[in-house]
Amino acid sequence: MKCNYCEWRCELxxxxxxxxxxxxxxxGTITERFPHKWCTxxxxxxxxxxxxxxxxxSRSMTIGTTGCNxxxxxxxxxFVAKEEPATLQDTMYTFxxxxxxxxxxxxxxxxxxxxxxxxxxxxPSLLEVSKEARLAGIPMGCLTNAYTTEEATELLASVFSFVxxxxxxxxxxxxxxxxGIPDAKPILRNIKRxxxxxxxxxxxxxxxxxxxxxxxxxxxxxxxxxxxxxWHVFRxxxxxxxxxxxxxxxxxxxxxxxxxxQLLSYVYFHNFVGSDWVNTxxxxxxxxxxxxxxxxxxxxxxDRYNCRDKACPECGHRIKLYGDHIKWNGQGxxx
Amino acid sequence: xSLAIIDARKWQNTFDLKTGHKRQDNSLKVQMVKAVLGxxxxxxxxxxxxxxxVTDTALDLVDRYDPNFVFLxxxxxxxxxxxxxxxxxxxxxxxxxxxxxVERFREESGFxxxxxGTGDMIPVKEYIDLSRLDGLAITSHWxxxxxxxxxxxPADRRYLRQLNGIERLVSKEEFTSLFSGEPVAAERLPEYxxxxxxxxxxxxxxxxxxxxxxxxxxxxxxxxxxxxxxSITDISGGIDAILREKKVALIxxxxxxxxxxxxxxxxCANGKGWFAYENGEAQYLTISTGKHQVFAYPPGYRSYQxxxxxxxxxxxxxxxxxxxxxxxxxxxGKSIAVGNRSMFMHTVTGTDIAIECFxxxxxxxGCLGVIHR
Numbered sequence: 001m002k003c004n005y006c007e008w009r010c011e012l013x014x015x016x017x018x019x020x021x022x023x024x025x026x027x028g029t030i031t032e033r034f035p036h037k038w039c040t041x042x043x044x045x046x047x048x049x050x051x052x053x054x055x056x057x058s059r060s061m062t063i064g065t066t067g068c069n070x071x072x073x074x075x076x077x078x079f080v081a082k083e084e085p086a087t088l089q090d091t092m093y094t095f096x097x098x099x100x101x102x103x104x105x106x107x108x109x110x111x112x113x114x115x116x117x118x119x120x121x122x123x124p125s126l127l128e129v130s131k132e133a134r135l136a137g138i139p140m141g142c143l144t145n146a147y148t149t150e151e152a153t154e155l156l157a158s159v160f161s162f163v164x165x166x167x168x169x170x171x172x173x174x175x176x177x178x179x180g181i182p183d184a185k186p187i188l189r190n191i192k193r194x195x196x197x198x199x200x201x202x203x204x205x206x207x208x209x210x211x212x213x214x215x216x217x218x219x220x221x222x223x224x225x226x227x228x229x230x231w232h233v234f235r236x237x238x239x240x241x242x243x244x245x246x247x248x249x250x251x252x253x254x255x256x257x258x259x260x261x262q263l264l265s266y267v268y269f270h271n272f273v274g275s276d277w278v279n280t281x282x283x284x285x286x287x288x289x290x291x292x293x294x295x296x297x298x299x300x301x302x303d304r305y306n307c308r309d310k311a312c313p314e315c316g317h318r319i320k321l322y323g324d325h326i327k328w329n330g331q332g333x334x335x
Numbered sequence: 336x337s338l339a340i341i342d343a344r345k346w347q348n349t350f351d352l353k354t355g356h357k358r359q360d361n362s363l364k365v366q367m368v369k370a371v372l373g374x375x376x377x378x379x380x381x382x383x384x385x386x387x388x389v390t391d392t393a394l395d396l397v398d399r400y401d402p403n404f405v406f407l408x409x410x411x412x413x414x415x416x417x418x419x420x421x422x423x424x425x426x427x428x429x430x431x432x433x434x435x436x437v438e439r440f441r442e443e444s445g446f447x448x449x450x451x452g453t454g455d456m457i458p459v460k461e462y463i464d465l466s467r468l469d470g471l472a473i474t475s476h477w478x479x480x481x482x483x484x485x486x487x488x489p490a491d492r493r494y495l496r497q498l499n500g501i502e503r504l505v506s507k508e509e510f511t512s513l514f515s516g517e518p519v520a521a522e523r524l525p526e527y528x529x530x531x532x533x534x535x536x537x538x539x540x541x542x543x544x545x546x547x548x549x550x551x552x553x554x555x556x557x558x559x560x561x562x563x564x565x566s567i568t569d570i571s572g573g574i575d576a577i578l579r580e581k582k583v584a585l586i587x588x589x590x591x592x593x594x595x596x597x598x599x600x601x602x603c604a605n606g607k608g609w610f611a612y613e614n615g616e617a618q619y620l621t622i623s624t625g626k627h628q629v630f631a632y633p634p635g636y637r638s639y640q641x642x643x644x645x646x647x648x649x650x651x652x653x654x655x656x657x658x659x660x661x662x663x664x665x666x667x668g669k670s671i672a673v674g675n676r677s678m679f680m681h682t683v684t685g686t687d688i689a690i691e692c693f694x695x696x697x698x699x700x701g702c703l704g705v706i707h708r
Contacts, residue, residue: 040540040542042540042541064542272343273703
């Protein structure tokens, strides 16, 4: 029986659990091998996920499971995402959807974000969590590689109201060699679809001399979908199979982004501590409308929110924002 | 106004340490620290050369700044033991290697070393999972023996009492009375503190689970050169006394205690009563200030509540101010600190200049240099 969650469309049955090793065939249906098993439930700042244009300043409870459908050579969470999921189950937390949502409330979290591995490998559990979260008024977001089937993409959009899609590169050679998929076509299709259904931001890790030549092309594609899609260009942090690689040159990448900044309203360059390129500048007058501080990989935070009614305080230009500015300690119900 | 210099590999940026806002400064001292940072890229927390980086960077800074007091922390072996039990033979090799680095620093710098082992490590016997309480349990990535409890119910109490790994539940009042006479900031104290038995480890939300953790180190070793030291709070005064006569290097060796210390030592109390420090900010500050420092950022407190926008000292982790009374702050001569324990060098040492790795959960982001004065 073919799995229909991601574009690998793996044949499941017996001991075949697909590329992600997270689904199985059971009595003619596809089920999760490890439903409602979570690897973490940690408090984060929404900016650190990163989401720069969704619920700025909010406290997120970030969660994950195990497994992934890609084989990125630089995965920072390979010890969770690329290990055989069965071997990690004794280290997992078991929470029902209601318990997970209650955990977020106890910790004063405004939203829940799935960001450790690929959500497509745990969609049935996440769908159940989203129903509980909706009842409690807790929005859900995720990071995804968007290598999903059209059906699963619709499901993703029904679970998550804000999504950051990792568009790692365009060339088929790059996709095969660095992320382990045949090509990026399904991802481009899904960016278009998700952008029409949910709030979308996009992230591209840059490997110098490998995919930096594609930056203009990626920006042009995104601009064609919506020139206001926030684009996070990440300096690659060499990890996993690229541990020995050089750190990409910050100045060179920044120069390479000049043309992209003409095409897109919100281009950010970060994933390294102390970045100068994490503020939201008004596309109309250039004022800093949201100021942030970057502590590098997973450490960004809101410093000052200057918008008035989601508009530039200087010129009144409307800034693309999903949800309101949220006070860090503003949630009720927390212990 | 302290200055923070970030080095993210061939790219540097300068900030006001307190506000985190960009600051321009081209003074000679800034240029010197930038040069040192640029010449010594950090190899990584568990890289074989992690401790060598401490020695090399410190020697370079000694050469350029000519300080009279140096504060070093060597932590590579601690990270290695914590996440990847290397086997006993390899573990002993790593401990030999860190003491060789200590000796290399002594020999090449001529400083008089006072070496402190922050405590032995032992394999985890069992993890304690408090995620299913009705109330809230705050466990930390880096403190394994203590958990803060909030809003616990009678059912939670029953559950906690039947867990094998719980040594005691301590109320706020009991905790403060243990340290009566010490400075107390009780507002951060958890309602209850759960204390684990030796070898048991409270599970945190960190993705990587530790394989070795600090033992209940009621005593830690201090190299015998300091004379009689009964308590961890005596180390600081001993350093002050020697500093009047010679150049001193206070050197903390992480993850090594009495069992594996390689130098002649005196053992001193590492806490009070049932409370023993684990290696971290509270222990370092106690060594640095000469006063117990359990209450400034007590175990099990809800640090995330103070992490909103506009938090000051954004490079200083959960610390919201610079601790006063540190050994570097008290000393009126020139001082430096170097260590591969992120965040702590510039906060707990108080030295004129501090250089530390900038790594988060083993992800190597570069280095931070701080100039306090």
